[in-house]
Amino acid sequence: MLKHPLPRLDKDEELRNLLLPYCRLHYGEIWKDKKAGHRVICCDCTDKDLLSKLFENFNGKLAIHDPPYNFNAFQKYDENGFYNWCKKWIDITYLFLDDNSSLYVWLGAEHKNFFQPFGIFLNLMSETNFKSKNFITLRNQRGFGTQKNWMSVRQELLYFVKGKPTFNIEAEYTDIPKTLKGYYKTINGVNTENFERSKSTNIRAGNVWIDIQQVFYRMEENVNGCYAQKPLKAIERIIKASSNENEIVFDFFLHSGTTLIAAEKLNRKCFAVDIDPVFCEISIRRIEHFRNNGKTGWQNSNPFYEEIMSNKKIKNYLKSKYKIEY
Numbered sequence: 001m002l003k004h005p006l007p008r009l010d011k012d013e014e015l016r017n018l019l020l021p022y023c024r025l026h027y028g029e030i031w032k033d034k035k036a037g038h039r040v041i042c043c044d045c046t047d048k049d050l051l052s053k054l055f056e057n058f059n060g061k062l063a064i065h066d067p068p069y070n071f072n073a074f075q076k077y078d079e080n081g082f083y084n085w086c087k088k089w090i091d092i093t094y095l096f097l098d099d100n101s102s103l104y105v106w107l108g109a110e111h112k113n114f115f116q117p118f119g120i121f122l123n124l125m126s127e128t129n130f131k132s133k134n135f136i137t138l139r140n141q142r143g144f145g146t147q148k149n150w151m152s153v154r155q156e157l158l159y160f161v162k163g164k165p166t167f168n169i170e171a172e173y174t175d176i177p178k179t180l181k182g183y184y185k186t187i188n189g190v191n192t193e194n195f196e197r198s199k200s201t202n203i204r205a206g207n208v209w210i211d212i213q214q215v216f217y218r219m220e221e222n223v224n225g226c227y228a229q230k231p232l233k234a235i236e237r238i239i240k241a242s243s244n245e246n247e248i249v250f251d252f253f254l255h256s257g258t259t260l261i262a263a264e265k266l267n268r269k270c271f272a273v274d275i276d277p278v279f280c281e282i283s284i285r286r287i288e289h290f291r292n293n294g295k296t297g298w299q300n301s302n303p304f305y306e307e308i309m310s311n312k313k314i315k316n317y318l319k320s321k322y323k324i325e326y
């Protein structure tokens, strides 16, 4: 069991209101990091004017977006509404990307609804100036499903490009040793075995990533209070492959701050957006926590631990509603 858990913050309006006074960004405000040049803005990612303030004269080399795609479950948008909403932030992404750059989008496919919004999103992308480049599957360790269907263990990641961006092939190698030997091919008249031809003795990740652990509460990188955290290793792989040091990587759906931490670790600058001041605050605290303690998350604690300890109202609320004792 976790020592100091924090429930999902998006689901509990009262708890959010208790934590809001501790959040440093109000809507439209930007946190500018003096140390590494990262920026976080609290705003809607379809607000072009505010995003112009975030970017000023800069452009990104890589965008990694993880939008809330579960629009049916949350009944926020119908299919047209989702298309129109995505179109706005995809157009803005294009605008703030360099001429030669990459875009990765995490998306879901609901099997009960003809795998939407996957199809809608692909249609939208086919009408833009981005070129499709790959469709990556990240395999989860845990799944969901019934006894009457294949278990769902996949996360979909789409890769698009604008122009001809960097692709650092070294980033693709996993820690998994190659086992296949004896695959011969004649190169320049010489018969070579696959190990002689290869750059590495480990296998390439390819477009099915099986070597990344899904985030769960016992991992150091876990951020309690968040509900949709992506594994740091996945974001680091993307950043290493599709950008170089000191370049700008941006993320319009920052949430737990995974892209921010990955960019910090890999000497890139992260420009990030989240509409929710609570998640902006969590992300900024996560990078501060990483700089102060070398930890990528709060395995046994949470980003608001200090405030909870000193605020009786929050403590009592957590105790009465969730039976969580601080």
Ligand SMILES: C[S@@+](CC[C@H](N)C(=O)[O-])C[C@H]1O[C@@H](n2cnc3c(N)ncnc32)[C@H](O)[C@@H]1O
Binding pocket: 043, 044, 045, 046, 066, 067, 068, 226, 228, 229, 230, 231, 252, 253, 254, 255, 256, 257, 258, 259, 273, 274, 275, 276, 279
């Ligand atoms: C699926 S989560 C992203 C998870 C993230 N990749 C991570 O690893 O933590 C989606 C985030 O998008 C934010 N969001 C939703 N609508 C938004 C909008 N219109 N503009 C900016 N952020 C938005 C939510 O507050 C939420 O934190």
